[in-house]
Amino acid sequence: MHLVLLGVSHRTAPVDLRERLDFSSRDVGAAVEALAARSSAAESVVLSTCNRSEIYVATTADPTRAREELVAFLSDYHELPREVFLPHVFTYDDAAAAHHLFRVAAGLDSLVVGEPQILGQVKDAFQVAAGRHCTGPLLNKTFHSAFGVGKRVRTETALGEGAVSVSFAAVALARKIFGRLRGRRVLVVGAGEISALTAQHLRSHGVADIVITSRTAAHADALAAEVGGRAMPWGEMTAAIARADIVITATGSQRPIITRADVEAATGRRRADPLFIIDIAVPRDVDPSVSEIEQVFLYNVDDLQNIVQENLARRAAEIARAEAIVAEELARFTAWQRSRRAVPTVVALRQRFDDIRRTELQRLDTRLSGLPPEARARVEEVTRLIVEKLLLEPTEQLKALPDEETQAVYTEAVNRLFRLGEAPDDTAAGDAEPFPTDRAREP
Numbered sequence: 098m099h100l101v102l103l104g105v106s107h108r109t110a111p112v113d114l115r116e117r118l119d120f121s122s123r124d125v126g127a128a129v130e131a132l133a134a135r136s137s138a139a140e141s142v143v144l145s146t147c148n149r150s151e152i153y154v155a156t157t158a159d160p161t162r163a164r165e166e167l168v169a170f171l172s173d174y175h176e177l178p179r180e181v182f183l184p185h186v187f188t189y190d191d192a193a194a195a196h197h198l199f200r201v202a203a204g205l206d207s208l209v210v211g212e213p214q215i216l217g218q219v220k221d222a223f224q225v226a227a228g229r230h231c232t233g234p235l236l237n238k239t240f241h242s243a244f245g246v247g248k249r250v251r252t253e254t255a256l257g258e259g260a261v262s263v264s265f266a267a268v269a270l271a272r273k274i275f276g277r278l279r280g281r282r283v284l285v286v287g288a289g290e291i292s293a294l295t296a297q298h299l300r301s302h303g304v305a306d307i308v309i310t311s312r313t314a315a316h317a318d319a320l321a322a323e324v325g326g327r328a329m330p331w332g333e334m335t336a337a338i339a340r341a342d343i344v345i346t347a348t349g350s351q352r353p354i355i356t357r358a359d360v361e362a363a364t365g366r367r368r369a370d371p372l373f374i375i376d377i378a379v380p381r382d383v384d385p386s387v388s389e390i391e392q393v394f395l396y397n398v399d400d401l402q403n404i405v406q407e408n409l410a411r412r413a414a415e416i417a418r419a420e421a422i423v424a425e426e427l428a429r430f431t432a433w434q435r436s437r438r439a440v441p442t443v444v445a446l447r448q449r450f451d452d453i454r455r456t457e458l459q460r461l462d463t464r465l466s467g468l469p470p471e472a473r474a475r476v477e478e479v480t481r482l483i484v485e486k487l488l489l490e491p492t493e494q495l496k497a498l499p500d501e502e503t504q505a506v507y508t509e510a511v512n513r514l515f516r517l518g519e520a521p522d523d524t525a526a527g528d529a530e531p532f533p534t535d536r537a538r539e540p
Contacts, residue, residue, distance in 0.1 A: 098139070098155050098156070098157055098235050099155070099156050099157075099158075099159075099160050099163065099190060099191055100153070100154075100155055100190065100191050100194045100195060100235060100236075100239060100434075101153070101154050101155075101156055101160050101163045101164060101167070101188070101189075101190055101194060102151060102152065102153050102188060102189045102190075102193075102194035102197060102198070103151070103152050103164060103167040103168065103171070103186060103187075103188045104144075104149060104150055104151030104152060104186070104187060104188075105118055105149065105150055105151075105182065105185050105186055105187070106148055106149035106150075106151070106187070106206070107148040107149065107208050107398070107399065108206070109185045109186070109187055110182070110185035111185075111399065112379060112381065112397055112398060112399050114181070114182060114185055115147075115148070115149075115150065115379060116379060116380040116381070117175060117177055117181075117182075118150045118171065118175055118177070118182060119145060119150060119379065119380065120143050120145035120150055121145040121146070122349075122351050122380065125143055125145060125222070125225050126225050126226075126228070126229050128143050128145075128174065129141055129142065129143050129225060129226045129229050129231045130229050130231065131170070131174060132152060132154070132170055132231075133229070133231045135166050135167075135170055136158075136166070137154065137156045137157075137158040137162060137163040137166045138154040138155075138156060138163075138166070139154070139155050139156055139157060139233060140154060140155035140231060140232050140233040140235060140236040141153065141154045141155075141226060141231045141232075141236075142154075142222055142223055142226040142231070142232060142236055142240065143222060143225075143226065144201075144218070144219060144222040145222070146215065146218050147263070147377075147378070147379035147398065148207070148208050148263075148379070148398065149201075151201075152167050152170070152171070153194065153198065153236060153239070154167065155233060155234075155235035155236050160190045160191075164188050167188075168183065168186070171186075191434070192427065192430070192431045192434070194239075195239055195242070195243075195427060195430050195431070195434075196423065196427050198219070198239060198240070198243045199242070199243050199246040199423045199426060199427060199430075200420075200423055201215060201219060201243070202215065202216050202219045202243040202244065202246050202247035203216075203246050203247050203250040203256070203419050203422070203423055204216070204247070204250065204256060204257060204419075205250075205256075205416065205419055205420065205423070208263060208266070208398065208401060209263055209265065209266045209401065209404070209408060210256065210408055210412060210416065211256040211257045211408070211412065211415070212257075212263060212265075213251070213257050214263075214290065214291075215247075216244070216247035216248075216251070219240070219243060219244070219247070220244060223236075223240040235434075238430070238433065239430070242426060242429070242430045245426060246422060246423055246426045249422050249426070250419045250422055250423075253418070253422065254415045254418045254419050254422070255415050256412060256415040256416065256418075256419050263291060263377055263398065263401065264291050264292075264294035264295035264298060264347075264377065265294070265298055266401040266404045266408075267295055267345055267375045267377050267401065268295060268298040268299055268302060269404050270375060270396060270400070270401060270404060271299075271343050271345075271373065271375065272302065274343075274373050274394070275342070275343075275373075277302075277303075278299065278302040278303060278304050278343075279302070279303035279304070279305070280303075280304075280305045281304050281305060281342045281343060282304070282305060282306045282308075282340060282341050282342050282343070283296075283299050283304050283306065283307050283308070283341060283342065283343045283344075283345065284308045284310065284334075284337045284338060284340075284341040284343070284344045284345070285299075285307060285308070285309050285310075285320075285326075285345050285346075285347075286310055286311075286334065286344065286345070286346035286347070286348060286354070286355070286382065287311055287346060287347045287348035287349075287378070287382075288309055288311035288313065288316035288317050288319070288320040289316075289347060289348070289349065291347040291377060292309070292311075292320065292345075292347045292348075293320055293323065293324070295345050295347065295377070296309065296320060296323075296324040296326060297323075297324055299324075299345075300324050300325060300326075304343075306326070306327070307321075307324055307325070307326030307327070308321075308326060308327050308328075308329050308337050308340075308341070309321045309324075309326050309327070309328050309329070310328070310329045310330070310331055310333070310334050310337060311328075311331065311348075312331050312348075314328065314330065314331070317329070317331075334354075334355075334359070335359050335362050335363050336363075338355070338359065338360065338363035338372070339362075339363040339364070341372070342370065342372070342373065343373050343374075343375070344372065344373070344374045344375070345374075345375045345377065346374070346375075346376050346377070346378060346382040346383060347377045347378045347382070348378055348382050349378070350378070350380070350382060351380055352380070353381065353382060353383055353384040354382050354383075355374070355382055355383045355384065355387065356384045356387075357384050357386045357387050357389075357390065360372070360374075360387050360390055360393055361390060364390060364392065364393060369392065370392075371392045371393070371394060372392060372393045372394070373394050373396070374387065374393065374394070374395045374396070375396045375397075376395065376396065376397045376398070377397070377398050377401075378398075379398060381397055383395060383397075385397075442512060442517065445512070445517040446488065446491075446492065446515060446517060447484075447488055447492070449515055449517060450484045450487070450488060451481075451484060454480050454481065454483075454484050458476070458477070458480065
C-alpha cells in the first residue's frame with residue numbers, strides 16, 4: 098500500500114488558481130466520496146484551506162498511475178483543463194508525503210509560519226473523510242501521527258506563540274502602512290474565526306473604532322460584543338467603508354462582495370486620506386480592479402509573503418526545533434510503514450506454527466483424554482505461549498529491518514524456509530508415533 102499526495106499551495110500557485118481548485122467552496126465530503134470512487138483510491142482525504150488544496154490517497158496501485166488518476170480527478174471535478182494547473186502541482190509518495198503532512202500540521206508550511214488554525218483544519222479534513230468511511234489503516238495512522246506532530250510542536254517549541262496567523266499578518270501589514278494603529282477606524286467584513294482573530298489583534302493595538310458587519314446580523318452582534326466594537330447592518334457596508342481607514346475582509350463568499358462601484362461610491366464621500374483594504378479571503382472578497390482607484394490600496398493573501406519572510410527570520414531557532422520533531426516522528430512513522438510490509442509473512446509464519454501446535458495436540462488427544470478440563474486448558478495455554486515466545490524475537494527483528502530491500506530478502510527467505518505459500522505437509526509428523534520413548538517403556 099502506497100501513500101500518494103497531490104496538491105497546490107501558496108508556495109506553488111497564485112491565488113486565482115487556488116480559487117479555481119478550492120474544495121471548501123463546495124461539499125468537501127462529496128469531494129472525498131467522488132475521489133474514493135476512483136479505482137486507485139483505497140483510502141482518501143481532501144484537505145482544502147484558503148492557502149492549499151491537497152489530496153491524500155492510500156493505494157495499492159503504482160504511484161505513477163495513482164498520480165495520473167488524481168490529476169484526472171482534479172480536472173474533472175473542477176472542470177479545469179489539466180494544462181492550466183499541472184505546472185503548479187506538487188506530488189509526493191510514501192515517506193515524502195507523510196513528511197509534507199507533518200510539516201503542514203506543525204504550521205511549518207503555512208503562509209505565516211506557526212499559525213495555529215492549520216492543525217484544526219487538518220483534523221477537520223480527516224474527520225470529514227472518516228465520517229464518510231473513506232479512510233483506513235494507512236491514512237488513519239498517517240493523520241493521527243500528524244496530529245501528534247502538531248501537538249508536540251505547539252507544546253515543545255515557541256513556534257505558535259505571539260498570535261502568529263494570517264489575521265496577525267494582516268494586522269502587521271496595517272501597522273506597516275500607518276505606523277501606529279491607535280486612533281484608526283477599522284471595518285471588519287465577516288464574523289467568522291479569521292475575522293474574530295483579526296478584530297482581537299486590532300483591539301490589542303489600540304484602534305479607536307471597530308465596526309463589524311456580516312450577512313448574519315446575530316454573528317456581527319456577537320463578535321462586536323466580544324471585541325468591544327459596533328455591529329452595522331450588512332446593507333450599510335458602503336457607508337461603513339466611507340468612514341473607515343482600514344477595511345479587512347474575510348468571508349466565505351464565492352464571488353466578490355466589495356465591487357469597484359462600492360468603493361468608488363464610498364471614496365466619493367471621503368476626505369483625501371488613503372483607504373487600505375486587506376482581503377484575506379479565498380476566494381477573494383474584493384474585486385481586484387478596486388486597486389486601480391486613486392488613493393485606494395488593496396492587498397490580498399499573497400501580498401502577506403513579505404511579512405512571512407520576516408517571521409521566518411525571527412523564528413529560525415524555533416523552526417529548527419520544530420523540524421527536528423517532524424524528523425523524529427517521521428522516523429517512527431516510516432518504521433511502522435516498513436513493519437507493515439512484513440505483516441503478511443509474520444501472520445503466515447505464526448499461523449504455520451500454530452497449525453503445527455494444534456496438529457500435534459490432536460495426535461496426542463487420546464493420551465490427554467484422561468486429564469481434567471483445567472489441565473487440558475493449561476496444556477493448550479502452555480503450548481501456545483511456547484510458540485509465541487519462539488516467534489517473538491524473529492518476527493520483531495523481521496519488522497524492524499532497516500530498509501525495504503533487506504526486508505524483502507529476509508521475508509523471501511522466511512517464506513522459503515517455512516514453505517509459507519504452500520499447504521502444510523503433515524507426513525513427516527505422521528510417520529512416527531508421538532513420544533516413541535514412551536512406547537518403548539510399555540510392557
